Amino acid sequence: MKPAAFDYIRADSSEEVVQFLDQYGDDARILAGGQSLMAALNMRLTQPRVLIDISRAKDLSKMRVSGGVLTVGAAVTQAAVAMIVKNQSDIPMLSQALPHLGHFQTRNRGTVCGSIAHADPSAELPLCLATLGGSVNLRSKRRRRSLPAKDFFQGVLTTARAADEFIESVQFPLAKKQTRYGFWEVSMRHGDFAMAALAAAVSPEGVRLGVGGVADRPWVEEFSGEVRNDLDGALEDLVWKLGARDDQHASARYRRHLVRNLGRKLVAGLNN
């Protein structure tokens, strides 16, 4: 339960980060808050040659609300974002989801972009980003590019990030008028990995329903406003698309059960 040997680099700016990524590529891992990566290092599930610590890079420690989106830099902690959404409540889905995200003690160090980069299928932040239609800003020495969340997440712990790229920031759209937002999940212990997590944005035009912890990535289904007439039927179709699997936390059957029931409660609650 101790990490294998590596060289440590503390980058002071995003410019330095892309220089080192250009040099080391796949041999390097980015360390921000480390709340997923350190556990993986301790268990030697990953053994990078170089760790690039970005937690003290000043230009990555910024948050900005403008143009209808909240932009969160790579070194911003989940606790800092929780403070912003608690006080301003521009993103009600995030303020509902953040208390489920790990524990108070891990949110103090864990970063928002780190959770997105890790792309655990049961994680709350990738689910919220995908359901809200947010985007991921990637940067390398060569270029900058922005990807919609749906193109970024590609499978279990797998993303569209190239070896020389890192997530410079992510963007969450702010709440839209006439849209209601909800989030709920079921886990063994508060703050543990979700057996199923659901996020919903309900507007007069329709419903965006995100499901985490069941498919190999955050799954977002869009329904028209008519879904209200047969919500159960729509959810039944959805649960069989997710490819739920048995694991040590829950059976596939139980996960489908959770999606049907939580989905109905969440969407019906937001419709009223």
Place this chain on the structure above:
Amino acid sequence: MKKLAHAPHTIALRLNGVERSGECEPRTLLSDFLRYRLGATGVHVGCEHGVCGACTVTIDGAAQRSCLTLAVAAEGRDVTTAEGLAPVGEQLSVLQAAFRRHHALQCGYCTPGILMSCTDFLKREANPSESQVREMLSGHLCRCTGYTNIVNAILEAAATINAATAGKDPAGPEVDSQRSDAGSDV
């Protein structure tokens, strides 16, 4: 930019108000550095992947897992462990005394981590509800007590700290005038 190759390096940080330094490799966890280099054995190591909470310390005032933090990443930071809680000598802090009074520990393995989480938590939530306390405690595993006594201890500590803070408030005339009459310097 700072680059440290895989080899021993000297790392300095502030531990419980005292500047300390010791040797460690880049891969050394803060929990091991605190225990084995700096002698802060109040840092308990349980699961080493961030689940159990026994190794929780405060870094710059925020409760964090020392097993999920590299010692080199804590360089120059202000770290507090359970050893830093008692105000003087054998005297217990309000929080520690409440834990003792409520029998909020049996084997004591999880206790230092919980105390450090509470130290941060009570600064943010002066008047926590029971459910807020339980949510904060979800980041800690205690297998002896069933948590009820821990929750009671934390709620009492919060009340005690609040009463003391109210007493020190300049608006509280009794305490204030007594102090200025006596001319004592606290």
